[in-house]
Amino acid sequence: MIHVSRLTKFYGDYPAVQDVSFDVPAGQIVGFLGPNGAGKSTTMRILAGYLTATSGQATIDGLDVLWDSVEVRRRIGYMPESCPLYQEMRVHEYLRFRAGIKGLHGGKRRQRIDFVLKRCWLEDVRRQLIGTLSKGYRQRVGLADALLASPPVLILDEPTAGLDPAQIRATRALIHELGREHTILLSTHILSEVEKTPCDRVIIIHEGRVAASGTLADLQEKASANACLIADFDGSIDEEALGGLPGLTDAASAKIDGGVRLRLHAGDLGSLTPRLCGLAAAQGWKIRQIRPERPTLEDLFVQITGRETA
Ligand SMILES: Nc1ncnc2c1ncn2[C@@H]1O[C@H](COP(=O)(O)OP(=O)(O)OP(=O)(O)O)[C@@H](O)[C@H]1O
Ligand SMILES: [Mg+2]
Structure with a gap:
């Protein structure tokens, strides 16, 4: 439904988006995740026709965002x-004005406005001046506007930003429900947001480029591919002896209080543990602890972006 191919955007000579390609199939909810300044809003503005790309192409429902805007x-x-x-x-x-622009009139317009006021929890403030609304309420007006004409595709730039915890939950639930009828691309700079929103797929963008993409399970698997075994020993050990461990692909050691910590990588971590125990017994090494370490999705995100998540 959304097709993005080698999209690039320069602001002056600053490349905000570089060679970005991805697809959002019809009916999916895709999370666009990246730290501040990654290029999410720039990409979304291009998709929505508010900004022209420097190069590359984007289509929505087969229509070019530039030529068929x-x-x-x-x-x-x-x-x-x-x-x-x-x-x-x-x-x-405001919603009546926006509905008119979107070609909604008469009874249909009234019906859609009532619907979005209700869906976006705006009934209590329907007569309030927009300028006097709090940030969260203004955010909801933006969402109501996007939903007015019930378009097949929703492009939501940080839909939960500025909302209080209860509204964040309610908005996630709303997006989940909207996902049954709409194709949705939503952005966030918060990893837990894509974990909690029912995203079918996640695209991680960093410094204007797609750094990783896939289902949450794919990305989790990618993160844990870097799993290792942590083994702590009292005193010192002869690291040369590790060469005798079958299947070992990488080993690193570090001093810890009163001993040594090994960080061991192997194709099959499960069989490495008993082999290491056997080697320790043969060498007379005093094991303090052995435990697997599985990097989480958060570790992957931090590894890709070099930033701690919120
Ligand atoms: N109009 C502009 N002129 C110059 N640089 C811009 C402009 N708009 C954005 N940028 C720069 O382009 C980069 C990408 O910005 P963008 O707003 O797309 O990031 P983002 O991923 O949406 O970040 P955030 O999470 O903070 O919303 C940033 O470094 C930003 O400073
Ligand atoms: Mg942004």
Whole structure:
């Protein structure tokens, strides 16, 4: 449904997005994950037709976002990260105005406005001036706007940013429900957000490039491919003897308080443990502890982006 091919965007001579390619199949919820400044909003603005790419191509439902921008806009609901709302309009006036632009009139318009006011928890503030709304409520108006014409594709830039914990949960549940009828690309810089939102796939973007992509399970597997065995010994050991361990692919040692820590990699960690115990017994090494270490998705994210997650 969304097809992005070698998309590149330069701001002056700064490459904000470089050679980005990905697909979002119809009916999927895809999480676009990356730290601040990674290029998420830039990519989404290009998809929504608010920014032109320097090179590369993007299509939505087979339509080019640049050449068929009017038709593309009919098919997408875009929620920008800071919603360019009209401060002096009341919520329901704004939605009526936006519905008109989207070609909704009469009874259909009233029905859709009532629907989105309800879905985005805005009924209590429908008569309030947008300029007086809190950030979280303004965020919800942006989401309501994106949903107005019930477009097949939703592009949501950080939909849970600025919301309180209860609203974050409610928004995740709403996205889950919307995922039954819409194709959704949503961005976030928070890993736990894609873990908790029911994303079918995750694309990790870093410094304008796609650094990893796949299902959460794929990425988890990729992270744990780097699993190792941690073995702590009291006193010193003769590391040369490790050469006799079948299947060992890498070994590193470090001093710890009163002993040595080995970090061992092997194709089959399961069979490495008894072999290591056998070697320790034969060498007279005093084992303090042996435990596997499986990197988490968070470790992978930190490894890719070099930043701790929130
Ligand atoms: N109009 C602009 N002119 C110059 N540089 C820009 C412009 N807009 C964005 N950038 C730069 O491009 C890079 C990518 O920005 P973008 O807003 O796409 O990141 P992001 O992944 O959405 O980050 P965040 O999580 O903070 O929203 C950043 O380094 C940003 O400073
Ligand atoms: Mg952004």
